Amino acid sequence: xxxxxxxxxxxxxxxxxxxxxxxxxxxxxxxxxxxxxxxxxxxxxxxxxxxxxxxxxxxxxxxxxxxxxxxxxxxxxxxxxxxxxxxxxxxxxxxxxxxxxxxxxxxxxxxxxxxxxxxxxxxxxxxxxxxxxxxxxxxxxxxxxxxxxxxxxxxxxxxxxxxxxxxxxxxxxxxxxxxxxxxxxxxxxxxxxxxxxxxxxxxxxxxxxxxxxxxxxxxxxxxxxxxxxxxxxxxxxxxxxxxxxxxxxxxx
Amino acid sequence: xxxxxxxxxxxxxxxxxxxxxxxxxxxxxxxxxxxxxxxxxxxxxxxxxxxxxxxxxxxxxxxxxxxxxxxxxxxxxxxxxxxxxxxxxxxxxxxxxxxxxxxxxxxxxxxxxxxxxxxxxxxxxxxxxxxxxxxxxxxxxxxxxxxxxxxxxxxxxxxxxxxxxxxxxxxxxxxxxxxxxxxxxxxxxxxxxxxxxxxxxxxxxxxxxxxxxxxxxxxxxxxxxxxxxxxxxxxxxxxxxxxxxxxxxxxxx
Numbered sequence: 001x002x003x004x005x006x007x008x009x010x011x012x013x014x015x016x017x018x019x020x021x022x023x024x025x026x027x028x029x030x031x032x033x034x035x036x037x038x039x040x041x042x043x044x045x046x047x048x049x050x051x052x053x054x055x056x057x058x059x060x061x062x063x064x065x066x067x068x069x070x071x072x073x074x075x076x077x078x079x080x081x082x083x084x085x086x087x088x089x090x091x092x093x094x095x096x097x098x099x100x101x102x103x104x105x106x107x108x109x110x111x112x113x114x115x116x117x118x119x120x121x122x123x124x125x126x127x128x129x130x131x132x133x134x135x136x137x138x139x140x141x142x143x144x145x146x147x148x149x150x151x152x153x154x155x156x157x158x159x160x161x162x163x164x165x166x167x168x169x170x171x172x173x174x175x176x177x178x179x180x181x182x183x184x185x186x187x188x189x190x191x192x193x194x195x196x197x198x199x200x201x202x203x204x205x206x207x208x209x210x211x212x213x214x215x216x217x218x219x220x221x222x223x224x225x226x227x228x229x230x231x232x233x234x235x236x237x238x239x240x241x242x243x244x245x246x247x248x249x250x251x252x
Numbered sequence: 253x254x255x256x257x258x259x260x261x262x263x264x265x266x267x268x269x270x271x272x273x274x275x276x277x278x279x280x281x282x283x284x285x286x287x288x289x290x291x292x293x294x295x296x297x298x299x300x301x302x303x304x305x306x307x308x309x310x311x312x313x314x315x316x317x318x319x320x321x322x323x324x325x326x327x328x329x330x331x332x333x334x335x336x337x338x339x340x341x342x343x344x345x346x347x348x349x350x351x352x353x354x355x356x357x358x359x360x361x362x363x364x365x366x367x368x369x370x371x372x373x374x375x376x377x378x379x380x381x382x383x384x385x386x387x388x389x390x391x392x393x394x395x396x397x398x399x400x401x402x403x404x405x406x407x408x409x410x411x412x413x414x415x416x417x418x419x420x421x422x423x424x425x426x427x428x429x430x431x432x433x434x435x436x437x438x439x440x441x442x443x444x445x446x447x448x449x450x451x452x453x454x455x456x457x458x459x460x461x462x463x464x465x466x467x468x469x470x471x472x473x474x475x476x477x478x479x480x481x482x483x484x485x486x487x488x489x490x491x492x493x494x495x496x497x498x499x500x501x502x503x504x505x
Binding site: 178213 | 416426430432450456459464465466468469470472493494495
């Protein structure tokens with residue numbers, strides 16, 4: 001089932017890279033701070049990563065790899081993994097421009113050609129966490145981690161999934177049932193997203209050897225502004241209900 | 253509002269509701285039946301939250317008329333019911349005499365339970381302490397009461413359902429109120445005080461208390477479920493599409 005979503009998502013992100021992530025790459029790579037999600041909430045406020053210096057980190061669904069670049073600036077040894085060649089080409093150009101070099105691997109998160117137990121931290125920010133099949137990428141994350149290593153990923157909240165109309169900005173109306181949620185193709189999108197209910201994330205994480213550490217339901221600050229390119233939700237909505245969430249789990 | 257005030261408000265609310273509903277329906281609730289969870293009516297046999305309870309020491313926090321404790325007692329558990337509302341415990345005692353099913357009943361709020369440390373294998377709450385006691389206080393009490401390896405299982409209204417209730421009347425398909433920083437809830441025209449947390453806040457509080465989070469079971473009303481005759485503010489059609497109730501399962505290491 002996930003083979004077709006990998007192909008569809010490569011097509012979507014090739015298009016979105018041309019539209020946005022390639023032209024924005026220089027700005028994203030230049031940041032000296034780590035930000036989460038479409039409202040650029042500072043990691044310093046959330047504290048989901050801890051000290052990453054000296055850690056082996058793999059980013060699943062790295063896109064243009066700006067998040068890995070931020071971690072590299074803090075002393076981590078990142079490896080970026082993404083299935084979309086166009087985004088990895090942008091990442092390589094940014095590596096050449098900035099001199100911040102780290103390995104980039106072309107692969108979907110459902111099947112990562114890297115050895116078992118070789119990382120201290122697996123990260124995904126709207127990468128595998130939204131675009132890969134959780135039944136396959138969560139086991140991969142577990143396999144890649146050393147015992148005691150952490151998995152930290154950001155994705156859309158369940159409430160965003162429930163309240164998003166087929167086309168347009170998130171509403172205050174429940175648009176679809178929660179029971180049965182897992183995989184969705186929005187009518188105007190090429191790609192396929194995966195959204196799990198909280199109980200299902202916890203079940204899946206525990207089945208694959210993780211202990212749950214935190215669920216950070218993100219709230220943008222009072223001075224936050226509406227997202228630019230990723231305009232699925234307004235700041236007014238996201239101040240009342242979580243639009244994004246970060247899961248933190250530890251491999252036992 | 254202090255927790256003494258919310259305890260007093262909830263004793264008043266449940267004294268009234270006991271006269272209206274939980275006392276007159278107690279004989280039916282105490283009749284031999286399988287253990288089911290919530291208004292959704294999902295059988296324990298399907299969820300396997302508790303496992304084999306035979307021979308286990310179980311405390312129910314906010315037991316009301318103690319029909320849930322009675323069902324666990326029939327399965328061979330040694331149960332203790334704890335509730336702050338004298339009227340509900342009076343109903344529970346009457347049902348114990350009528351059925352001959354005897355177990356200790358303790359008058360106390362979930363926030364301060366006069367029972368010894370590490371004396372239970374399971375702490376359970378079904379719309380009891382889980383809805384009406386301050387989680388900052390009752391979760392540490394549950395932890396204290398449990399033996400190492402013991403299990404906490406509690407059911408309450410989901411944060412999604414909370415967000416979709418209007419001030420008065422039936423649940424809607426519209427977000428009516430914010431999700432963040434809820435805590436204490438007093439509904440207009442109601443006499444009780446409820447406590448509501450988002451999922452991330454429950455996880456943080458459980459972990460800060462020392463628990464390992466094992467499961468979150470978001471309950472779907474069964475095909476055979478019908479809208480509850482008394483707690484009728486959630487039509488079963490809503491509860492088949494979205495979780496009105498949820499069960500958290502956590503373990504004391």
